[in-house]
Amino acid sequence: MKVLLINGSPHKEGCTFTALSEVADTLNKNGIETEIYHIGVKPIAGCIACMKCKESGKCIFDDGVNELGARLDEFDGIILGSPVYYAGPSGQMCAFCDRLFFSNFGKFAGKLAAAIVSCRRGGATASFDRLNKYFTMNNMPVVSSQYWNMVHGFTPDDVKKDKEGLQTMRTLGQNMAWLLKCIEIGKKNGINRPEYEPITFTSFPDGK
Numbered sequence: 001m002k003v004l005l006i007n008g009s010p011h012k013e014g015c016t017f018t019a020l021s022e023v024a025d026t027l028n029k030n031g032i033e034t035e036i037y038h039i040g041v042k043p044i045a046g047c048i049a050c051m052k053c054k055e056s057g058k059c060i061f062d063d064g065v066n067e068l069g070a071r072l073d074e075f076d077g078i079i080l081g082s083p084v085y086y087a088g089p090s091g092q093m094c095a096f097c098d099r100l101f102f103s104n105f106g107k108f109a110g111k112l113a114a115a116i117v118s119c120r121r122g123g124a125t126a127s128f129d130r131l132n133k134y135f136t137m138n139n140m141p142v143v144s145s146q147y148w149n150m151v152h153g154f155t156p157d158d159v160k161k162d163k164e165g166l167q168t169m170r171t172l173g174q175n176m177a178w179l180l181k182c183i184e185i186g187k188k189n190g191i192n193r194p195e196y197e198p199i200t201f202t203s204f205p206d207g208k
Contacts, residue, residue, distance in 0.1 A: 001031075001032050001033065001076045001077075001180045001181075001184060002032070002033040002034065002035065002074055002075050002076060002077075003024075003027055003032055003033070003034050003035075003075060003076065003077035003078070003079060003112075003176065003180075004034075004035055004037060004068070004074075004075040004077070004078050004079070005020045005023065005024055005034060005035065005036045005037070005078075005079045005081060006036075006037050006039065006068075006078070006079070006080050006081060006093075006096075006097075007020055007036055007037065007038045007039065007081050008039050008080065008081060008082035008083070008089060008090050008092055008093025008096065008097075009038075009039075009081070009082065009083045009090060009118070010040075010041045010090070010092065011083075012038045012040075013156070014083070014118075014155075014156060015083060015118040015151065015153055015154075015155065015156055015158070015159045016081045016082060016083050016116075016117075016118045017036070017038075017081075017156070018118075018151070018156040018159045018160065019081060019116050019118055019151040019159060019165070019166075019169050020036055020079065020081045020116065020169075021036070022166050022169035022170055022173070023079060023114075023116065023169045023170070023172055023173040023176075024036060024173070025173070026169070026170045026172075026173025026174055026177070027173045027176060027177050030173070030174065030177035030178075030181075031177070032077075032176070032177050032180060035075075037064075037068065039064060039092050039093065039096050040064070040092075042063075044063065044064075044091075044092045044095040044096050045061045045063075045095065045099070046094075046095040046098060046099070047095070047098045047099050047102055048060075053102065053103035057103075058070070058103060059099050059103040061099065064096065065096060065099045065100045065103065066103075068100060069100060069103060069104045069107075072104060072107045072108070072111075073107075075111065076111060076112065076180055076183075077111055077112035077113065077114075077143075077176055077180060078108070078111055078112075078113050078114075078140075079113070079114045079115070079116065079172075079176075080093070080097065080113075080114075080115045080116070080131045080134070081115070081116045081117070081118070082115075082116075082117055082118070082127060082131060083117070083118050083119065084117055084118065084119035084120075084122075084123040084124055084127045085123075086123065087122070087123030087126040087127060088123070088126060088127050088130055089117070089127050089130055089131055093131075094130075097131075097134055101134050101138060105138070108135075108138040108139070108140050109138060109139035109140065109193070109196070110139065110140070110141075110193045111140050112140065112141055112142075112143050112176055112179055112180060112183075113134075113135035113140040113141065113142050113143065114142065114143045114144075114145075114149060114172055114176060115128055115131035115132050115135075115149060116128075116149040116150065116151070116169065116172070117131070117149065117150050117151075118150070118151050118152075118153070118159065119150065119151075119152060120152065120153065120154045121152065124148070124150040124152075125148055125150075128148050128149060128150060139194075139196065141179070143172060143175050143176045143179060144172075144175065145168045145169075145171040145172040145175060146167070146168055146171045147164070147168045148168075149168055149169070149172055150165060150168070151165035151166065151168075151169065152165055
């Protein structure tokens, strides 16, 4: 079992990484393999709604989105981590996730999911809500913790002083590990993922 943790901060080992590492360490202690993927600092194109991914199965912009998209089968859980910018996730994170989830629609179903955010002071809950939207429209069970998944601090050292925030990260890791193991046992006992109906879109093309 393996969990992918996506670091949407421009700082590879900053506050967001510190929080994600706390989750990853807890998962590792529970026998779950982890990988932290850093989006980086290069500009990331946003989705241009060209729909080419529906023909080719990958995004027209060939970057980390396609790299991870090709590897999704490796992961049983996905955790998105981002700093808070103006009460929202980083621009890189939103652009990356918009394209990753749209170009790989249908591949996320059944994977456990969670989001974590890092802020100096405010805007955390709005950012946390934004990231969770990716999961709840992709049939991904969202893993909870003892509080909303946020840490506070201006530097990694500050974050390490946020005892409640770090405990929240560890609890999240415990819960995800537990649920992954429950799902694994279920599979071995013939409990398979749900079979879904074809998606119905309500678009009102005639204006009524």
